[in-house]
Amino acid sequence: MPAVPSCVLDPIRDQFLALLPTREDRHPWGCHNPRINDAVVFDRLVQVLVFGCGYERAADSSCSATTLRRRRDEWIAAGVMETLRLLVLAAYDRMVGLELDQLSADGCITKAPSGGECAGKSPVDRAKQGIKRSQLTDGHGIPLVTDPAPANTRDHTLLPATLDRFADLEAVLGPLPERPRLSLDAGYDYRMVHQDLEARGIFGQIAERGAKTLIQAGERWVVERTNSWMNNFGKLRRCTERRRAPVEFFIALASAIITIRCLLRRAWTLYRWGSRPRNPRIR
Numbered sequence: 001m002p003a004v005p006s007c008v009l010d011p012i013r014d015q016f017l018a019l020l021p022t023r024e025d026r027h028p029w030g031c032h033n034p035r036i037n038d039a040v041v042f043d044r045l046v047q048v049l050v051f052g053c054g055y056e057r058a059a060d061s062s063c064s065a066t067t068l069r070r071r072r073d074e075w076i077a078a079g080v081m082e083t084l085r086l087l088v089l090a091a092y093d094r095m096v097g098l099e100l101d102q103l104s105a106d107g108c109i110t111k112a113p114s115g116g117e118c119a120g121k122s123p124v125d126r127a128k129q130g131i132k133r134s135q136l137t138d139g140h141g142i143p144l145v146t147d148p149a150p151a152n153t154r155d156h157t158l159l160p161a162t163l164d165r166f167a168d169l170e171a172v173l174g175p176l177p178e179r180p181r182l183s184l185d186a187g188y189d190y191r192m193v194h195q196d197l198e199a200r201g202i203f204g205q206i207a208e209r210g211a212k213t214l215i216q217a218g219e220r221w222v223v224e225r226t227n228s229w230m231n232n233f234g235k236l237r238r239c240t241e242r243r244r245a246p247v248e249f250f251i252a253l254a255s256a257i258i259t260i261r262c263l264l265r266r267a268w269t270l271y272r273w274g275s276r277p278r279n280p281r282i283r
Helices: 006-019 038-051 065-078 080-095 155-168 191-200 221-231 244-267
Strands: 102-111 129-137 143-150 181-184 203-206
Touching (some): 006 038, 006 244, 038 065, 038 244, 065 080, 065 244, 129 155, 143 155, 143 221, 143 244, 155 191, 191 203, 221 244
Parallel strands (some): 102 181, 181 203
Antiparallel strands (some): 129 143
């Protein structure tokens, strides 16, 4: 059983390979071991992301765990995965349209048993090591910004950096709405958050602290669904990476997969193409 359906994985892989810089073989004699195909390594890294297994489990005689790590670091240095994520967002906005006038944000804590740069004591897991993702989505739940941080970081302190990255999307998506609405839970009900949103021209819909509010009462439920989509990836649900760069690498890959899957589902009723799935229920 494939880690990701071919209708989702194939366009992502093709675009990713097209972004890779041309590599020149400078070996003087040409008698070294041939380089493993980038497509093979990419598919193995997708397996690591989806199944949450170690690199040794995804490796075999044709592609070693060392090759996976080295190629991953090579692609991180080139910044191709973040470029891919932005291209996928732009494609979704062009074909379906991002609902940028209604935003949602929330934090999600997951396990990080190996610790590392993005890990901290989890307040919901007996102070074990964990990672918090500061997630910002559009009105349909498409992941726009995902920032990793230690689990013991308060949600409202991560919001300014998350909104700064959202403002940077204007270079890719074009002009952003002048006064979007942002739905937040009671963890963001602080004076500094209200003042920051007012300075940015964002209308904040923030639940009041101490008052019980159903999640269905506002537009905040979409970010909870996106957090669930993210947690379907084993590498994000239980992250064993110790450096920040690989964590961001796998988050960008997961965001691209989620966006393409949503694009296929919503475009199924709007467009027809040769490889169109037989039904919109794409896992």
